[in-house]
Amino acid sequence: MPRRAKQPSSSPDQTFARQQRGPPAPPEEKPKRPKTAYVLVMGSTGAGKSTLINHMVTSNGSNLGMRPGSQSGTAAVNATKPFKFQSYQVILAEVPAFDAEVASDVDVFITIASYLVKLCRKGIKVLGVLYLCRMTDNRLDGTTLQNLRMFRAICGMSAMRNVVVVLTMWDQVDPQLGEQRESELRESSRFFGPVMADNPRMMHHNGSKDSAMAILNNLVSQNLSLVFMSIQSETVTDGKVVHQTEAGRVLMEDLNSRKLMHEEKLDDVRRDIAQARSGSDDEGDLKTTEKSLEDQQRKLAEECDRLACLSIPDQSFLQKLFCCNFSCCNLQDLMS
Ligand SMILES: Nc1nc2c(ncn2[C@@H]2O[C@H](COP(=O)(O)OP(=O)(O)OP(=O)(O)O)[C@@H](O)[C@H]2O)c(=O)[nH]1
Ligand SMILES: [Mg+2]
DSSP, X not given: OOOOOOOOSSOHHHXXXXXXXXXXXXXXXXXXXXXXXXXXXXXXXXXSHXXXXXXXXXXXXXXXXXXXXXXTTXXXXXXXXXXXXXXXXXXXXXXXXXXTTTSOHHHHXXXXXXXXXXXXXXXXXXXXXXXXXXXXXXXXXXXXHHHHHHHHHHHOGGGGGGEEEEEEOGGGSOHHHHHHHHHHHHHOTTTTHHHHTTOOEEEEOOSSHHHHHHHHHHHHTTOOOOBOOHHHIIIIITOOOGGGSHHHHHHHHHHHHHHHHHXXXXXXXXXXXXXXXXXXXXXXXXXXXXXXXXXXHHHHHHHHHHHHHTTOOOHHHHHHHHTTTOSSOOHHHHHO
16 A cells, blocks of 8 residues: 655645744643742831731731720630732731730740640741830830840741831830930840841831831842741740740749739838838728739739749640630640
């Protein structure tokens, strides 16, 4: 049988048409899924966390922010829904402040630890931390300093590169005074002095949307590696129980030094009671003060015991101890 001549794969007309159109398009690439980027927003009560988050979220076409002040009185981490920003799906998580007048320090600590441990167990790292400091405070009080110490201990040195310190209410201070306070914050060993070498950045926030967006932009466009916070690696990787972590140690130290301060005040008041005239108004006032200090002292002792109990690997005991008054804590997560 004569062999059939091989047919050209396309006619000269078809070849010409293809040349006009250019080479065939490559198979369509699937669009890359944007990475999720968790950003923790930390700082004392009233530092402006919710307000800042709101600006960032609503500027990106969403109304899923949080009401300023809405978190006060509760110990919970409030996270926004993810929203697209540059190449990321950003989730902003407002971390509750330590403020004994609002919620117990140990409750707040367990909430934060529980949230971060949960993220770490899922392998989720954090893009960064915005630590907010209010510029209107003439001097930083005990609670503000406690929040700062806890922030440093929770993050650890290795995460400091991913921190932006946000100086809020910049619109409310005289610029010269603001600059003065900023240098003190940068240099003093009580504030950011010990961590400045590890490169946290400082930015001013004047309460406007533009200023909020500049802060988010600065954090996101640094091309930072995602990190675990120190408390996450200490618990999940090193297997430490929560109260043995650096943050647990700092909190225990804080509670103990407050206990000591109250003890000294109680000694003074009792000495004054002994010297006051029996049945006088002075004696009545001093006894009221004594009672209030004793109450505070008892609460602090209970807090220390609760924190120390976190090392007991007996879940049922811990659940009985906490779950009645603390709904946010997932102790299974903490202890398992
Ligand atoms: N002028 C000015 N006011 C601000 C700024 N940031 C926040 N505020 C105001 O400060 C108050 C407290 O702000 P919040 O955002 O509720 O503070 P927070 O840190 O979320 O407080 P908690 O959730 O209670 O810990 C609100 O009345 C805000 O409007 C700022 O940069 N400038
Ligand atoms: Mg808030």
